[in-house]
Amino acid sequence: MLFFDGADGTRLAYHQVGDGVPLICLPGGPMQSSAYLGDLGGMPAHRLLVRLDLRGTGDSAIPADPATYRLDRLVEDVEALRAHLGQERIDLLGHSAGGALAVRYAARHPDRVGRLVLVTPSPRVVDLEVTDADRRRVAELRHGEPWFPAAFAAFERIWSGDATAADWQAIEPFMHGRWDADLRARLDREAGQKNAEAAGIYYSAGALDPHATRADLARLRAPVLLVAGEYDVALPPSCAAAYAGLFPQAEVAVLPAGGHQPWHDDPQWFRQTLTAFLR
Numbered sequence: 001m002l003f004f005d006g007a008d009g010t011r012l013a014y015h016q017v018g019d020g021v022p023l024i025c026l027p028g029g030p031m032q033s034s035a036y037l038g039d040l041g042g043m044p045a046h047r048l049l050v051r052l053d054l055r056g057t058g059d060s061a062i063p064a065d066p067a068t069y070r071l072d073r074l075v076e077d078v079e080a081l082r083a084h085l086g087q088e089r090i091d092l093l094g095h096s097a098g099g100a101l102a103v104r105y106a107a108r109h110p111d112r113v114g115r116l117v118l119v120t121p122s123p124r125v126v127d128l129e130v131t132d133a134d135r136r137r138v139a140e141l142r143h144g145e146p147w148f149p150a151a152f153a154a155f156e157r158i159w160s161g162d163a164t165a166a167d168w169q170a171i172e173p174f175m176h177g178r179w180d181a182d183l184r185a186r187l188d189r190e191a192g193q194k195n196a197e198a199a200g201i202y203y204s205a206g207a208l209d210p211h212a213t214r215a216d217l218a219r220l221r222a223p224v225l226l227v228a229g230e231y232d233v234a235l236p237p238s239c240a241a242a243y244a245g246l247f248p249q250a251e252v253a254v255l256p257a258g259g260h261q262p263w264h265d266d267p268q269w270f271r272q273t274l275t276a277f278l279r
Contacts (some may be wrong), residue, residue: 001059004084007076008068013059014081015051018044022085023278025051026078028096028122031069031198033058036190037095041267046275047091052081054101056198069201071101071125071208078105082112091278093117096234096260097202100125107216115278116220119227120235120260121243124203126217127210128243132159135233139174142231147173174233177258177265217246224250225277229258229265251277 006012015034016022023043027034034051035058043049053060054074067073078101082090091114094102099121106113123130139155142148154170157163172187173179224247228240235243237254244250253273255262263270 004081006055006063007073007080008063008065010055010063010068010077011061012055012077012081013053015053015059016048018046018048020047021091021278022050022087023047023091023093023117024078024081024085025049026092026094026098026101027051027054027057028094028098029057029194029199030071030097030100030202031057031195032190033193035193038263040093040274041263041270043271043274046271047278050081050085052078054198056195058193066197066201069195069198070204070206071202072104072206074101075105075108078102079109079112088112089114091115091117093119093274094121095119097122103217104213106220106222107213110216110220110222113220113222116222116224117227117274117277118224118243119262120229120232120240121226123235123239123243125208125210126214126243126246127208128239128246130234130236130239134236134239137238138231138233138236142174145173145179147179171233174231175260177229177231177255177262183264214246218248220247220249222249223277225274226250226252227262227270227273228252228254229260229262230254230256231258232260234260253277 034053056062092102099118103125106116151170151173154167157167226244228237240252244252258265
C-alpha cells in the first residue's frame with residue numbers, strides 16, 4: 001500500500017502488484033474499496049496493476065469536503081495519481097461506476113490517456129439509454145437457472161413500477177455469470193467495503209455533463225476496449241456496442257455467459273483479452 005496527495009491534499013492510497021507498465025484501475029460501486037477488483041484475473045503477470053482507493057474508501061482518507069466525492073471532482077485525483085507515478089500518459093481501466101470516472105478523465109485529459117479499458121461501464125456518464133426491453137432480453141437468457149422464476153418475477157415488478165426493496169435484492173443473480181454459494185460468500189465479504197455517503201454524492205447534481213462528454217469523446221485519439229458480459233443486465237451487449245460507437249477507435253469484447261464482473265467468470269479469457277489489447 002502506497003500513498004499520494006489528492007487534488008486538495010487528501011491522503012489517498014493505492015495498491016500495486018506486478019511489474020512493467022502501470023495499468024491504473026478505478027473501482028466501481030460507486031465508491032467501493034478497490035479490494036474487490038483483486039488481481040483482475042491474473043493481470044499482474046503482464047502489467048503493473050495499480051488499484052486506486054477513491055477518497056473515503058479503502059485505505060484512503062475521508063476528505064474535509066464531502067462535495068469532493070462527486071464524480072467530476074474525482075477526475076483530478078486520477079490526474080494527481082498520474083503525476084505522482086511520473087507517467088506522461090497512462091493506460092486506464094475503469095469498472096462499472098469507475099468506468100464513468102475513467103470516461104470523464106479521458107474527456108478532460110485526452111492527451112494523458114494511452115489506452116482506455118472500460119469493463120461493463122456505467123452508461124450514465126454519456127446518457128446512454130438501457131431500456132427495460134434491453135434488460136428483459138438478457139434476463140430471459142437465464143430461464144434455465146433454478147433461481148430464475150423468483151428473480152424474474154421481481155424484475156417484472158420493477159418494470160411495472162410496483163417494486164419493493166426486496167425485489168431489488170432479488171434480481172442480484174442477473175448481475176453475475178453464475179450464482180452459487182462461493183459467489184454469495186464473496187459478496188457478503190464485500191458488502192462493507194462501500195462508502196454509502198460518498199455513493200450518494202457520486203452522481204449528484206453537476207457531476208454529469210453527457211452532451212459535453214460525448215463531444216469530447218468523439219475527439220479522443222486513444223484506442224478503447226469495452227468489455228461486456230453476455231448476461232450483464234446493467235449494460236447488455238447491444239448497449240455496449242452503442243457505447244463503443246461514441247469513440248473514434250473502440251472495440252467491444254463480450255464474454256459468453258459473463259456477468260458484470262467478467263474477470264471472476266472467466267479469468268483466462270479476461271486476462272488474454274486485456275493483454276492482447278494493451279500490447
